Amino acid sequence: xxxxxxxxxxxxxxxxxxxxxxxxxxxxxxxxxxxxxxxxxxxxxxxxxxxxxxxxxxxxxxxxxxxxxxxxxxxxxxxxxxxxxxxxxxxxxxxxxxxxxxxxxxxxxxxxxxxxxxxxxxxxxxxxxxxxxxxxxxxxxxxxxxxxxxxxxxxxxxxxxxxxxxxxxxxxxxxxxxxxxxxxxxxxxxxxxxxxxxxxxxxxxxxxxxxxxxxxxxxxxxxxxxxxxxxxxxxxxxxxxxxxx
Numbered sequence: 446x447x448x449x450x451x452x453x454x455x456x457x458x459x460x461x462x463x464x465x466x467x468x469x470x471x472x473x474x475x476x477x478x479x480x481x482x483x484x485x486x487x488x489x490x491x492x493x494x495x496x497x498x499x500x501x502x503x504x505x506x507x508x509x510x511x512x513x514x515x516x517x518x519x520x521x522x523x524x525x526x527x528x529x530x531x532x533x534x535x536x537x538x539x540x541x542x543x544x545x546x547x548x549x550x551x552x553x554x555x556x557x558x559x560x561x562x563x564x565x566x567x568x569x570x571x572x573x574x575x576x577x578x579x580x581x582x583x584x585x586x587x588x589x590x591x592x593x594x595x596x597x598x599x600x601x602x603x604x605x606x607x608x609x610x611x612x613x614x615x616x617x618x619x620x621x622x623x624x625x626x627x628x629x630x631x632x633x634x635x636x637x638x639x640x641x642x643x644x645x646x647x648x649x650x651x652x653x654x655x656x657x658x659x660x661x662x663x664x665x666x667x668x669x670x671x672x673x674x675x676x677x678x679x680x681x682x683x684x685x686x687x688x689x690x
Contacts, residue, residue, distance in 0.1 A: 535568030545584035554605035590633030
């Protein structure tokens with residue numbers, strides 16, 4: 446079998462060899478080191494290829510770790526009774542970690558609402574992952590405080606559509622929707638809501654969520670506002686359930 450020259454393997458082996466050089470070998474291996482350096486300077490695409498492979502390996506490891514964490518925290522992820530859930534009888538569960546002042550969450554929000562309205566088989570779990578400060582927390586608290594008033598989807602949509610969202614805007618939007626603010630404020634400021642937000646934050650850390658939005662469908666985690674990937678994951682989950690019938 447003819448030998449095939451593999452630049453990435455050569456570079457990796459060369460770098461490994463350089464790391465093993467001892468003091469007594471310094472002079473003998475100086476020329477070799479210079480050759481490796483010259484080769485990498487002349488062929489920087491090898492370093493790009495190595496970096497890509499490393500990223501792929503790290504992504505695979507992260508996905509494996511995330512799957513293990515999802516299985517461990519499945520109940521808290523999908524079945525926390527304190528969360529607001531749209532289409533609660535749906536057979537496919539989607540979970541979103543979001544923040545009301547996250548720009549990417551705002552971009553995805555209209556499509557999320559549309560997805561919920563057009564897909565009654567999608568059980569959509571909202572996780573208020575507060576990462577953008579006081580105004581974000583104020584929004585999350587009011588939405589959770591008004592959860593039982595039957596206007597959460599519209600309140601969510603309006604808050605996400607507000608470009609300059611602050612606490613005053615949160616209260617104005619909630620009042621405009623006819624929400625009982627006395628009840629909402631009481632629930633929003635309760636120890637129960639405080640614990641709920643803290644538990645959601647701890648869960649996000651356990652699942653290694655680094656930003657918002659982050660979606661979960663079955664054993665898949667979809668970081669960012671990648672609606673194509675989210676819809677594909679939903680279609681795959683739906684197809685998987687159809688095969689079992």
